[in-house]
Amino acid sequence: MGNIKDLVGKVQFDGDRPIVVPPELQWIGQGRSAVVYRLQGTDLAIKIFYPGYEDLAHVEGEVYEKLNNHEFFPAFYEKGEGYLTMQYVEGITFYDCLVNGVAITDEMVQRVDEALEFACRLGFNPSDTHLKNILLTTDDEVKVIDVVRFTQEFDCPHWRDLKKAYETFYQRRYVPKKIPRFFIEFIIRLYRKRLLPI
Numbered sequence: 201m202g203n204i205k206d207l208v209g210k211v212q213f214d215g216d217r218p219i220v221v222p223p224e225l226q227w228i229g230q231g232r233s234a235v236v237y238r239l240q241g242t243d244l245a246i247k248i249f250y251p252g253y254e255d256l257a258h259v260e261g262e263v264y265e266k267l268n269n270h271e272f273f274p275a276f277y278e279k280g281e282g283y284l285t286m287q288y289v290e291g292i293t294f295y296d297c298l299v300n301g302v303a304i305t306d307e308m309v310q311r312v313d314e315a316l317e318f319a320c321r322l323g324f325n326p327s328d329t330h331l332k333n334i335l336l337t338t339d340d341e342v343k344v345i346d347v348v349r350f351t352q353e354f355d356c357p358h359w360r361d362l363k364k365a366y367e368t369f370y371q372r373r374y375v376p377k378k379i380p381r382f383f384i385e386f387i388i389r390l391y392r393k394r395l396l397p398i
């Protein structure tokens with residue numbers, strides 16, 4: 201995987217903005233701590249942490265190693281300096297399910313529960329499981345990505361609250377299953393400010 205290290209070394213950031221990216225790297229997503237690319241023509245995803253967050257590669261790599269390639273999570277390949285390689289999961293996030301009107305079923309929610317329970321049994325404290333950290337694959341499987349905060353100690357209510365919102369609102373017959381992006385963002389902002397009755 202020496203060439204992966206070279207490729208990652210060519211990526212240049214301005215803060216959390218990648219400004220120089222080799223053409224073989226196709227952007228697939230970005231979050232608070234990293235940007236994720238697919239290596240062109242492969243099923244390899246490369247998560248490159250922003251400057252200042254490089255140490256998280258080691259933390260997240262260790263979590264993946266303990267999860268031992270369980271099907272609830274993307275297969276893990278390698279941790280490098282400031283980056284990780286893992287299976288590129290073909291699919292869409294639960295966030296995109298809402299935007300595109302793809303129904304989120306009871307079974308899908310249950311799969312996330314099972315994944316998090318599995319991680320709990322290994323001694324982790326699954327945290328930060330939000331709409332963009334869960335993928336519905338093209339084979340209708342569910343995979344939890346972004347396990348970097350599974351080692352934190354404090355209680356994270358995100359998944360619990362999402363499930364409550366699912367049961368209380370989403371499942372009602374008259375609630376639309378396709379929700380405009382601006383409205384989801386508005387709800388997320390209210391949630392972060394603790395302005396939701398949840």
Ligand SMILES: Nc1ncnc2c1ncn2[C@@H]1O[C@H](COP(=O)(O)OP(=O)(O)OP(=O)(O)O)[C@@H](O)[C@H]1O
Binds near residue numbers: 235236286345
């Ligand atoms: N293995 C993967 N296969 C497919 N898409 C992925 C994969 N890993 C990440 N992504 C996409 O990239 C996005 C960002 O990745 P990730 O959640 O790991 O970054 P992060 O910076 O740790 O996010 P957060 O803001 O939740 O901390 C995800 O929301 C998802 O859309």
Ligand SMILES: [Mg+2]
Binds near residue numbers: 231332346
């Ligand atoms: Mg994420």
